[in-house]
Amino acid sequence: MGNSGYLPLSGTKPARGYFLFRSYAVSVFIAICFIFWYRLAYFPLLEVETPPTQRWVWVGMFLSELWFTLYFFITVVVKWNPVFRYTFKDRLSARYDDEALPGVDIFVCTADPRIEPPTMVISTVLSVMAYDYPPQKLSIYLSDDGGSDLTFYALLEASRFAQLWLPFCRKLKVEPTSPHAYFQTHPQPVDDSALANQWFTIKKSYEDMKSGIETITKLGKVPADIRKEHKGFDEWDFVSSRHDHPSILHVLVDGTDPNSIDIEGKALPTLVYLSREKRPQFHHHFKAGALNALIRVSSRISNAPFILNVDCDMYSNNSEAIRDALCFFLDEENGHDIAYVQYPQTFSNLTRNEIYGSLRVVMEFELPGFDGNGGPCYIGTGCVHRREALCGTKYSKELAVEWKAMKHDRESASSIAEDCKALASCAYEENTLWGKEMGAKYGSLVEDILTGISIQARGWRSVYLNPEKTAFLGMVPTTLLDTLVQHKRWAEGLLQIFLSKHCTFLYGRQNMPLKLQLSYCIYMLWAPNSFATLYFVFVPSFCLLKGIPLFPKISCFWSIPFLYVIFVHRVHSLVEFVWCGGTIRGWLNEQRMWLFKRTTSYVFAIIDNILMLCRCLKSAFVITGKVADHDVNQRYEQEIMDFGASSPMFTILATLALFNLFSLIALGTKKIAVCDVGMEVFDIFGFQITLCCLLVFVNLPIYQAAFFRKDGGKIPASVTLMSSTFALLASALAIY
Ligand SMILES: O=c1ccn([C@@H]2O[C@H](COP(=O)(O)OP(=O)(O)O[C@H]3O[C@H](CO)[C@@H](O)[C@H](O)[C@H]3O)[C@@H](O)[C@H]2O)c(=O)[nH]1
Numbered sequence: 128m129g130n131s132g133y134l135p136l137s138g139t140k141p142a143r144g145y146f147l148f149r150s151y152a153v154s155v156f157i158a159i160c161f162i163f164w165y166r167l168a169y170f171p172l173l174e175v176e177t178p179p180t181q182r183w184v185w186v187g188m189f190l191s192e193l194w195f196t197l198y199f200f201i202t203v204v205v206k207w208n209p210v211f212r213y214t215f216k217d218r219l220s221a222r223y224d225d226e227a228l229p230g231v232d233i234f235v236c237t238a239d240p241r242i243e244p245p246t247m248v249i250s251t252v253l254s255v256m257a258y259d260y261p262p263q264k265l266s267i268y269l270s271d272d273g274g275s276d277l278t279f280y281a282l283l284e285a286s287r288f289a290q291l292w293l294p295f296c297r298k299l300k301v302e303p304t305s306p307h308a309y310f311q312t313h314p315q316p317v318d319d320s321a322l323a324n325q326w327f328t329i330k331k332s333y334e335d336m337k338s339g340i341e342t343i344t345k346l347g348k349v350p351a352d353i354r355k356e357h358k359g360f361d362e363w364d365f366v367s368s369r370h371d372h373p374s375i376l377h378v379l380v381d382g383t384d385p386n387s388i389d390i391e392g393k394a395l396p397t398l399v400y401l402s403r404e405k406r407p408q409f410h411h412h413f414k415a416g417a418l419n420a421l422i423r424v425s426s427r428i429s430n431a432p433f434i435l436n437v438d439c440d441m442y443s444n445n446s447e448a449i450r451d452a453l454c455f456f457l458d459e460e461n462g463h464d465i466a467y468v469q470y471p472q473t474f475s476n477l478t479r480n481e482i483y484g485s486l487r488v489v490m491e492f493e494l495p496g497f498d499g500n501g502g503p504c505y506i507g508t509g510c511v512h513r514r515e516a517l518c519g520t521k522y523s524k525e526l527a528v529e530w531k532a533m534k535h536d537r538e539s540a541s542s543i544a545e546d547c548k549a550l551a552s553c554a555y556e557e558n559t560l561w562g563k564e565m566g567a568k569y570g571s572l573v574e575d576i577l578t579g580i581s582i583q584a585r586g587w588r589s590v591y592l593n594p595e596k597t598a599f600l601g602m603v604p605t606t607l608l609d610t611l612v613q614h615k616r617w618a619e620g621l622l623q624i625f626l627s628k629h630c631t632f633l634y635g636r637q638n639m640p641l642k643l644q645l646s647y648c649i650y651m652l653w654a655p656n657s658f659a660t661l662y663f664v665f666v667p668s669f670c671l672l673k674g675i676p677l678f679p680k681i682s683c684f685w686s687i688p689f690l691y692v693i694f695v696h697r698v699h700s701l702v703e704f705v706w707c708g709g710t711i712r713g714w715l716n717e718q719r720m721w722l723f724k725r726t727t728s729y730v731f732a733i734i735d736n737i738l739m740l741c742r743c744l745k746s747a748f749v750i751t752g753k754v755a756d757h758d759v760n761q762r763y764e765q766e767i768m769d770f771g772a773s774s775p776m777f778t779i780l781a782t783l784a785l786f787n788l789f790s791l792i793a794l795g796t797k798k799i800a801v802c803d804v805g806m807e808v809f810d811i812f813g814f815q816i817t818l819c820c821l822l823v824f825v826n827l828p829i830y831q832a833a834f835f836r837k838d839g840g841k842i843p844a845s846v847t848l849m850s851s852t853f854a855l856l857a858s859a860l861a862i863y
């Protein structure tokens with residue numbers, strides 16, 4: 128306890144099992160040292176009879192192992208000292224009554240009504256409107272980069288439905304407050320007939336609204352009679368396309384208007400629709416551009432000191448999340464230098480065994496590790512920012528705010544709406560620092576990470592909060608290609624940061640602790656992992672066919688460190704995965720995705736980075752799919768991998784998978800011929816054979832999709848044909 132009676136608003140829990148983790152890390156390091164000793168001592172140096180290929184592949188092994196060691200070291204740095212936080216919301220409420228709480232602006236971003244259905248978007252909007260927070264202090268802004276009247280129509284409907292939904296949420300303490308998620312998971316209450324009736328009425332009006340929106344979305348345009356209902360639709364007379372239109376801004380609920388109330392007469396939060404101006408001759412900077420327009424427009428309308436931003440698929444699952452975050456900012460002793468509170472990215476549509484992987488370990492262990500090293504990175508969604516820090520202010524002690532003394536004067540939002548449009552125009556940012564020193568940063572495919580780095584580099588701290596009750600739930604892609612493309616975008620953007628002046632080692636040198644600068648490498652260096660991985664997936668099997676041993680004999684001493692590292696490293700990964708709630712099959716799927724990403728997404732990420740460095744390519748943000756057709760959904764539910772499309776990524780995957788299969792088959796037939804020396808072959812090539820077998824095992828879904836499946840998610844015949852040819856060629860090359 129510091130000064131008179133001060134009680135902190137948050138605390139930290141000691142990490143469990145960290146002694147085990149540290150012993151594991153140290154022991155693996157020792158084993159790795161032995162591996163390098165072996166690599167150097169047994170380098171097939173100058174013996175005359177060694178063919179030069181053998182020397183080169185040995186160097187390759189050495190370099191790959193060196194890379195993996197470096198990456199392992201970074202992982203250990205990240206996980207060495209994790210911090211797990213919790214909050215005291217009761218203390219917050221005791222110190223700040225509704226009047227004293229600061230305003231919070233909430234940004235929801237959407238970009239395309241075909242990929243991000245308006246019904247999903249408004250469920251998210253309604254979920255954040257229903258936060259357990261004084262409504263007059265809340266303002267919700269929907270940014271629509273799709274410039275779509277369909278989305279506007281949906282939001283208009285949502286603003287009406289909110290008058291029913293918010294009182295209902297209050298009365299029944301509804302959780303989650305997304306109507307879609309709530310009605311999906313909560314059946315009609317049975318014990319209280321009045322409540323049951325009310326539940327039924329609300330569900331009915333929700334379903335009606337939803338089907339109305341769906342019909343119109345399918346139709347592709349808003350019918351004339353509905354357009355007459357609100358003057359806002361007239362704005363679409365000036366929209367020539369989603370890439371060419373003026374700013375559209377409408378205040379659908381004006382919180383300063385005493386008539387903006389729900390059916391119980393309680394105030395509603397402000398609700399604003401914004402589609403910033405887009406012109407073909409101006410770069411719109413994707414989501415970062417959208418965020419900056421929102422920052423400016425909201426600064427005029429509500430100017431809340433805190434900003435929560437979520438992607439349109441991330442609904443609020445915990446109506447206390449704002450209060451939780453404020454426990455950090457409003458802490459009188461430790462809150463002044465906190466720029467943002469990051470929540471984990473968790474998903475509502477994961478299947479039991481997470482067929483395309485999840486960010487489980489990242490969210491449960493790596494981000495707490497970042498927190499321990501100086502603060503989590505900003506991951507784009509589920510994050511509460513201090514407006515000032517996001518806008519580019521450097522941290523200094525003098526900035527400390529006395530929150531209770533804050534004034535909350537606001538002009539009527541509707542009356543200033545017209546003025547605000549200029550703030551969302553393309554020309555506004557010309558010759559300003561927006562996107563450079565102010566707001567979300569431009570020029571990166573991972574604007575979030577870059578923005579986070581720049582905030583931390585200005586001396587601010589950040590914290591990570593992973594409450595027991597998940598704060599937000601979003602969507603993971605439901606096909607393999609979508610997942611790989613998403614990871615390509617991330618890996619590409621992250622590597623781009625590493626190669627730029629914003630690399631943490633340069634940019635964060637002054638204000639970020641070294642361990643935090645280093646921690647960022649775990650993500651910035653995702654893509655380069657592909658070199659070492661490709662090497663390990665191809666070369667040992669190739670050498671197996673050629674008869675070149677790359678590892679020590681199983682029977683000799685040197686195999687021990689190899690066995691130790693392989694075994695303990697994987698067991699640790701499994702334990703870690705299961706520890707944070709995953710299943711064993713889920714872990715296996717995660718391993719497969721690990722391999723797939725490293726041999727496709729990351730390879731393309733590197734190629735694109737090289738092209739960008741040569742200025743042959745401009746980066747583009749491919750929006751992640753959030754809807755799929757019935758068949759695809761069904762396969763996803765059944766955890767059957769979905770290939771379907773023909774993509775060069777699948778050609779690479781299938782080629783590598785088939786090549787390893789061919790190697791194993793070739794070895795099998797060879798072994799029959801040399802039956803009596805079988806044991807000896809295993810002794811010499813044990814590691815390579817095991818690696819090859821493991822790869823074949825991991826790739827089982829690929830063989831199945833290439834040769835045995837008939838459904839729409841199989842690997843297209845052309846891909847199978849091409850990959851088989853490549854794989855056969857490679858095997859032939861090895862054998863002859
Ligand atoms: O021009 C654009 C492109 C995207 N978005 C929005 O950005 C969000 C994220 O896009 P999505 O396609 O879902 O990408 P993800 O890969 O799922 O997003 C993750 O990665 C992004 C880049 O690192 C972060 O911005 C996101 O917050 C994070 O969830 C969505 O709400 C989009 O509507 C825009 O507003 N304008």
Ligand SMILES: [Mn+2]
Pocket residue numbers: 438440601602751
């Ligand atoms: Mn997303």
